[in-house]
Every structure is written in structure tokens, then in C-alpha cells.
Amino acid sequence: MGRLLPRLEPAPDGAAALPLLIFAVTGMGGIGKTALAVEAAHQACTKGWFPGGTLFVDLRGYDDAPVTADQAVLALLDALGVRGPDLPQTTARQYDTYRTLLAERRDRTLLILDNSSDPSQFLPLLPGTDHHRVLITSRDRPDALPVRLIDLETLAPDDSAALVTRALHDADERDDRPSREQDALRELTSLCGHLPLALQIAAAMLRRRRHRDIASLVTEIKKAADPTAVLDTGSRGTDLYGRSLVLRPVLETSYRRLPPGQARLLRLLALAPGTETGAEAVAALADLDMGAALGLLEDLAATHLVTPVPGGEGPASSVRWRLHDLVRAFGVGVVAGDAELVAEGEAARERVLEFYRRWAKAADDRLRWLPGKAKPERFTDRAQALEWLDGERAGLVAAVQWAGEERYADTAVRLAECLAEYLSWRRSFDDWITVGRAAREAAHRSENRLGEAIGWTNLGAALRQAGRAEEAVDAHTRARDLFQAAGDHHREGSAWNNLGLALRQVGRAEEAVDAHTRARDLFQAAGDRLREGMAWGNLGLALLQAGRAEEAVDAHTRARDLFQAVGDRHREGAAWNNLGAALRGAGRVGEAVEACGKALEICREFEDWYGVGETLRNLALAHQVAHRPADARACYLQAADAFTRANAPDEAAQAHTWAEEQE
Incomplete structure (x- = not known):
């Protein structure tokens, strides 16, 4: 309201005339555009800004039969008192009469053209004078016109909770469920995506279920594959403007109006991992070049079905793209109901997973790069690799969890291995545990014993750094046994090294000394000076904990010298x-x-x-x-x-x- 109302205030008497001001309130279906426009009109009229009142027409732009401008002008003439025998017989005369009346009308008037889907619905209805104000609402952004835009976003969490609370108290002031179930209320508003229409529907359902708690509705929505189905099934009410409180038809009409290319991209975005997706990943998902993908994304953003999330001062390719949770659920439902769309979606997921694996591998190689090694593709330094990984982290972690599906398991397991160094560096232990567990379980199901051992290794490292050392001891022991059974002595050395770290963390210093000594010997035999240096360093830590300080000095000196020899300056530090x-x-x-x-x-x-x-x-x-x-x-x-x-x-x-x- 604070953004719209001040713009409707008329200029002071005697001020220079302004050109006709057209304001447009835009946003996705159900965001509250009409409610904002009507409330702003009410407050403006209360302040005396529009003594001529308000003229309101619902253009029903997203219905199967939208109201045309020719039909709307009849309603406006009727509101202006022109009806019956006074009504001109031809359309051209009707527009002439309408514009003449507004030009002669000295009392300033606010014209609200609600729910427009195309400029052709409202352009013929604009007054021919700057004396009045025009307010349009639309799901589509009219970028081609000189319109002052106010894009609506979803509510803040506190405002969402307040909306539901107020709706319940208005029906029954004794309804204390919001105060008794604050956590359930917060979860409900989150499941509704903080979308006003969805929140109104949820409140209507709770009013009808007066003797059931909020948590029961939360459980019902969470069990459903598509939250919109639960909300619409349970809704039988209307809003303040007499419109049915139904959500899915709002999304369906927006989807049906999309050209084929935009509709396809929206469906595929609903299947993307994570809540936000970078433009590069979107291009991979849709099998498009970057320019085509950005063009479609911008078109979808104009319909408010996709929201751009700027990534700073970078180029357009650095912008990330987000679907509202309920739009995502709707898109998933559209795909699930059609075998051809399911196949299209599976191919898209394979493409984006391979995209993530390729570039995560390149970024991981850069993080581990040492002088003398071949330089990884794309990333020229650590900072660039870390920037890419930071931007894509949510999608990367979500993509690894696709390992639960057999067709994606192998690629997801390899992706998880590429993320270990990065997640350790960023100390993102919860994500690291999630990734490690998903990879280990997928490898176990497919009887990939080497992959399972690697999964246990990464999971153990994450658990150890998260302070869960006893679990880490078990994980590294399992990894060691699997590497031994596979005859992979090099990786067995890493398992002994990791096991020693976990043993030291639980206070078993002498056992840790033995484990690191075994690791050192295996790496020496393999001629791996880098990992030998790591084993010497960890051995030094265990020796110091065991009270053997001079031996620890010798061990760390050897580690330092080996790291210097192989050019690993970070480990040297x-x-x-x-x-x-x-x-x-x-x-x-x-x-x-x-x-x-x-x-x-x-x-x-x-x-x-x-x-x-x-x-x-x-x-x-x-x-x-x-x-x-x-x-x-x-x-x-x-x-x-x-x-x-x-x-x-x-x-x-x-x-x-x-x-x-x-x-």
C-alpha cells in the first residue's frame, strides 16, 4: 500500500498539468492485486482525492472468454448513467460518448481496469484527459507501454501468519489456535508459499475445521504430491469480491496461455534441483543455448511465473531464477500426468545432472590443483571455482539426492565425490553429510562397493568435522574394510588416515598413532608424497595428543618439507x-x-x-x-x-x- 497510494495523490491546485498517469499492479495469480487496488481506491476516496468516485471493470483477462474493450465500455457508460435509449447504437459513438463524459467530468475519477491480460482490453478505455487516474491489474507486465509498474511479491512470513490469524479471529474471536500452534502456523504459511490466495484458502479450511488443529492441515498438505489439490478440494468459500477461493484454476489459466516454448521451459524448471537455478543450468536443462534460454526466462518473468534473483553486478547469465513453490508443485503435477512429458523431464534431469557433474569436477580439480599438474578447464583460479560452487550449491546438493533414483545414481555418486573438498572448505557440514549419505546409500543399492567405500569416506569426514566423532570412527572403519576387500591399497591408506583423525577426536590417541603410521607406510610404498605428507602431519597431531611432543615436531617438519616439495602451499601453511x-x-x-x-x-x-x-x-x-x-x-x-x-x-x-x- 505504501508504494501505490502516494502515487494516486493528485497534484496541488495550480500545479502544471501532468500527462495521463497509468499505474499497473502486476504479479502472479493469487498475489493480491485486486485487493490492493480496491483498498488503495477506498483510502484515496476517503482522503477526498477522487470526488468523482471509482469506476471498476473486471476484464476477466484469464478466463476462457475475456471481456473485450467493446464490452467493457458498455459497463462503464452504464456506471456513468448512460443506458437505455440514451446509449449510442454504434461502438464508435459509444467510445466517443465515454471519452466526452470523462473530459467534461470535473470531479477527479479513478478508473480501475482489473485483471487485464492484453493491452487491447484497456487501451481503448483510457481517458483522453490527464485529469483522471487509471489503475490496471494484470498477471503480465505491460513492458511495451509507458506504465508505472508496481510488482507485487509474496508476503513476508510475519505478514502471512497475521493474515491467517486475522481471518480466524474475524470468524471467531475465541479461536486461539494461532497462538497455541505458532510453529504449525508458520509451517502452514510456508507450505502456502506466502501467497495471499493460498493463505485465504487455508484460513477458510481452518474456519470450517473449527475443532481440528492447524497441525492436521499441515500434515494433510505435506502428504499430498500437489498442495494445490488439497487446498482447492477443501475450499468452498469466496473472497471479498465474490470470487471462488480456488488456486489451481488460476495456475492452469496462466499455464495454458503460454506459447509452447515458454510452457516447456516452465515444466522443466519445475523439475530442476534446488529452489533457484542459474541460467547456465537452465540452458542445460532445456537443451538450449544461453541466449534462447535467457529470452524464454525473461518472457516467463513478465508473466510472473518465474522470478529473477539478481546475483550482484555480474552479467545476465549470473542471474538466478526461482519458481514459487506452488507453481513448482503445479508444474510437477502437469508432467506427472503425461507419459511424453515424463520422458521429456527425465531427459532434462539427466542433462542438468551431467552439467553439474562436469563443472563440479572442473571446480574440484581447480581447488585441488598443484603446480605441475594439468590445468582444469574453465576455472582459472580458486576464487573463480569457489564463486561458481557457491552460486550453484543448493542445486548441486539437491541433484546429488537424485541418487535415490536408479537412472541417475552413478552420475549423482560421482557428483557427490566432486563436492567433498568444497563443502569441507566452506564448512557446510550439514550439506556434506546429506551428500555423503545419499551417495553411500545409492552405491550400496547398486552393489558398487568402491563407490560405497568412497561414500563412507566422505560421510565420515563430514561427521567428524561436524563433531560427531564416534559415528565418524564407524564410517571410516567401514570404508577401510571395503577398500581392503577391493585390494585398493592407495585408498586404504586414505581410510587409515581418516580413521586416525576420528580416533584422535574421541581421545584414542595411541590408536590414532597406529592408524596414521599405517597410512604413512602405504603412501610411502605407493610413492605418493602428497598423501605421505598428509599422513605425517596427522601422525604429528596424534603424537602431540599422546604427550610425545618432540616426535610430533619431527613428524610436522617432515610433513612441511613434503608439502613444499610437491608445491602444495595451502597444506604447507x-x-x-x-x-x-x-x-x-x-x-x-x-x-x-x-x-x-x-x-x-x-x-x-x-x-x-x-x-x-x-x-x-x-x-x-x-x-x-x-x-x-x-x-x-x-x-x-x-x-x-x-x-x-x-x-x-x-x-x-x-x-x-x-x-x-x-x-
């Missing part, structure tokens, strides 16, 4: 940090401070903020040992900032606590 902790444990504080300084330099170079936080925490401990509390406090505060940037709030809070203890 971690080795310097670990070496600093071991030196501190051995009482060699000056050397520890120097080692931490080298680690900080490398971690900042890579923008590894978690590594920066860990190193600063180590440095603070060294200052404490040297009885320098002010320096220790400064390091803890800097560590807290770094952990915050790394999305590690628990570690940040702990660093703040330790800083306060230094005062």
Missing part, C-alpha cells in the same frame, strides 16, 4: 601451524611463534579464515606460555573475527571467552 603447536608443546616457544607467523601468511594468502583463526589461537597460547597476556588477548580477538568470517560461531565465541580471561 597448515603444517607450519601444526609445527608451531608441537614446538610450543616441546617448550620451544620462540620457534613456535615464528612457525605460526609463517602459517598466518599462507592462510591469509588463501583467504582460509578458519586456518587463520586456528593459527591465531595457537599463537595466543604461545604468548600465554611466555607470560604475555596482552599479546595473547589481541590474538584471541583476532581469532574470533577470523572464525566469524569462516562461519564457525562456536569457535568465535570460545575465542572471545579466552580473550576475556586474559584481562
